[in-house]
Amino acid sequence: MDEKKGILYFQTRSQLNHEFPFKIFRYSSHLLKQSLHMHDYVQLAYVRKGMCNHRMMGKSLTVSQGELFIITPGTEHSFSAIEEKDFELVLIDFAPNVLDGLLGPMKNALEPYLSPGGASAAHSWLHVGKTKQALVLQLLQEMQEEYEAKEPGYEYSIRLSLVKLLVVVEREYRKIGRRPQNRRSAAPDRQPIEEVRRYIHDNYSQDIPLEHGAYLANMAPAYFSHVFKKETGQSFIDYVNEVRVERAMELIRRDSLTITQIGFQVGYRHLSHFIRTFKKRTGITPTEYKKTFGSVTPSN
Numbered sequence: 071m072d073e074k075k076g077i078l079y080f081q082t083r084s085q086l087n088h089e090f091p092f093k094i095f096r097y098s099s100h101l102l103k104q105s106l107h108m109h110d111y112v113q114l115a116y117v118r119k120g121m122c123n124h125r126m127m128g129k130s131l132t133v134s135q136g137e138l139f140i141i142t143p144g145t146e147h148s149f150s151a152i153e154e155k156d157f158e159l160v161l162i163d164f165a166p167n168v169l170d171g172l173l174g175p176m177k178n179a180l181e182p183y184l185s186p187g188g189a190s191a192a193h194s195w196l197h198v199g200k201t202k203q204a205l206v207l208q209l210l211q212e213m214q215e216e217y218e219a220k221e222p223g224y225e226y227s228i229r230l231s232l233v234k235l236l237v238v239v240e241r242e243y244r245k246i247g248r249r250p251q252n253r254r255s256a257a258p259d260r261q262p263i264e265e266v267r268r269y270i271h272d273n274y275s276q277d278i279p280l281e282h283g284a285y286l287a288n289m290a291p292a293y294f295s296h297v298f299k300k301e302t303g304q305s306f307i308d309y310v311n312e313v314r315v316e317r318a319m320e321l322i323r324r325d326s327l328t329i330t331q332i333g334f335q336v337g338y339r340h341l342s343h344f345i346r347t348f349k350k351r352t353g354i355t356p357t358e359y360k361k362t363f364g365s366v367t368p369s370n
Contacts, residue, residue, distance in 0.1 A: 086111060122157040209232075277290065
């Protein structure tokens, strides 16, 4: 461990095994309060359950189950527990050379997430969708079991699981149009808000608090709220609700799911909230909309 400009600096030679520079461990203590630090290796952090706080590159974000960060070498950050909030955080530390020769055709796509300065704070954060969370947990569990047992060949097994995990993560980034390359090629003035709008359209079924949007846009929450409304004509929450209700209307017209199922599918965890929001935006309840616009099976 060294120190750079008052910030703790952890180095591979003192923190990781020289022969196989990789380790995986978990945090769940309410006493967790890391000092701001950086390291010369990559760290992958996944919130397995609960909520905690992550400070990175001058930004602070409350993170919850399913959130994943790739912290590139030389990036200032810290994790800390939130009072009275349970959580479990899985951390993987590894030197990029652990993956030498294994990235194949994904080399160019993955390198930005493994190199110093390769990904910005916004691009390092990802909410893993529910359909992929089980796979992420399975890969993390496989790596931890191999790391703890250290049976012959464990290094190779871990490398394969780590590559697979990174491929899954990169595909999730790409799905929501949030690869590092995109940030440099898009129009600088409108791109942050457009990026958030794309994220909402791709992840409306998940919880999307305003601070997550602000984090993606690389803005303070209050300023982000102002800019978002100025560019879209709606508040952040109104825009999210509009996307959800429009999707709900489409599902109702298909007439293949119940109103409760549709509400849950578009991101509402309580039926009453879904009905209230739907009526506010359309003037009628989901049931009334279904009676009018739902598919009608022709009689024989």
